[in-house]
Amino acid sequence: MTFTQLVRAESFPQHISWQWRDTFALCILPLIFFNSFILEQLFGISVQVALGDSIFRGILFIAICWLYKSMLSMHWQKYKQAFWRSSLLVVIGAIVLQVVISLTRSVLPLGSSGEEKPSILK
Structure with a gap:
């Protein structure tokens, strides 16, 4: 499967x-x-x-x-038939997406515009 x-x-x-x-x-x-x-x-x-x-x-x-009203209506009916499974998949998908975003942000370096930030101490 x-x-x-x-x-x-x-x-x-x-x-x-x-x-x-x-x-x-x-x-x-x-x-x-x-x-x-x-x-x-x-x-x-x-x-x-x-x-x-x-x-x-x-x-x-x-x-x-x-x-897409006919497709959305059909999908909504299918969603309601399998409400708990569909809702669980949506929540799990959101959590996985947040984990991927967090991991990606931790791996990528902080962006720099190429300009120096003004320093008060100069």
Whole structure:
């Protein structure tokens, strides 16, 4: 039994086909960067840019939820059927992710910008 078969809480169809909504979902990150670039060019760095970016991301979130509503509904039903197992997997996954992040931060050196910090003692 493979790891994915062991930890999944639901069975998926054997064949999953790529659809236009998947292409849209893949283009969300470049759209967010492009929107931020355009807003920054128009308004500079300001509250309007942050507000516009937040509204744009909210619209994209609603659009993705609407595009994937049938899949999300099906997955929610499967999640409720295996609630305790699914919840346990989510908690264990969060703990493992935090451990990986902590280990990675302890191994990597502290970042330096190449600039010296001003010293009071100089």
